[in-house]
Amino acid sequence: MSEEAEEREEKKGEFKHIVRILDTDLEGKRSIAYSLCGIKGIGRRVANVIAISSGLDPRVKMGELSDDEIERLKSAINSAEKRLPQWMLNRRKDLMSGEDRHVMGSDLLLNLREDINLLRKIRSYRGIRHERGLKVRGQRTKSTGRKGAVVGVIRKKQLAAARAGTKR
Numbered sequence: 001m002s003e004e005a006e007e008r009e010e011k012k013g014e015f016k017h018i019v020r021i022l023d024t025d026l027e028g029k030r031s032i033a034y035s036l037c038g039i040k041g042i043g044r045r046v047a048n049v050i051a052i053s054s055g056l057d058p059r060v061k062m063g064e065l066s067d068d069e070i071e072r073l074k075s076a077i078n079s080a081e082k083r084l085p086q087w088m089l090n091r092r093k094d095l096m097s098g099e100d101r102h103v104m105g106s107d108l109l110l111n112l113r114e115d116i117n118l119l120r121k122i123r124s125y126r127g128i129r130h131e132r133g134l135k136v137r138g139q140r141t142k143s144t145g146r147k148g149a150v151v152g153v154i155r156k157k158q159l160a161a162a163r164a165g166t167k168r
Contacts, residue, residue: 016063021074022105028063032073035062041090041104042077050076053083077104 017028019035026035036047051058054076056069065073076083080102086092091101091111095118103111119127129136135145 015061016065019062019065019070021070022077024105026062028061030062031059032056032062032065033058036073036077039077039104040106041102041108046080046084046088046102049084049088050080080104 015028019026019028021036022039024039026038028035032051033044033047036042036050037044042050048058050073054072056065056073081089081100084102086100089100089102090108091103093099094101095115116127116130120131121127126136133147135141139145
């Protein structure tokens with residue numbers, strides 16, 4: 001690790017302000033651990049495990065990494081399922097495949113959309129709530145979550161004035 005640090009000292013002029021991993025632009029001025037959190041499906045703990053398992057110091061700035069270190073980081077992210085303990089995976093016992101996976105990036109959004117469509121298709125309570133745009137997880141709906149065209153007090157006065165004008 002000290003040799004890598006010395007190499008970084010020499011290459012300060014080659015600072016990368018944006019590093020692209022998994023179709024996501026990551027900030028170079030942040031540390032590896034916090035910069036990886038910009039990828040959907042990677043939180044702080046997972047980012048730390050990935051950085052350490054790839055042989056990098058999680059506190060080093062992302063922009064200071066050399067191209068080989070970035071490649072090592074990319075390969076560590078691609079093989080995250082093998083590097084992470086089972087309890088840390090975000091898609092355990094997948095419905096379609098039945099295996100434990102860790103989904104990241106745009107795949108995460110696609111899987112979420114598929115899950116919601118499946119809930120709608122089987123007409124479950126949660127699926128119906130999703131269809132209607134209502135709260136799904138048991139929150140209160142009497143006083144919160146109101147959206148759309150609301151007829152308030154001012155609007156009522158305008159409607160009454162408009163009706164009074166048409167009656168004449």
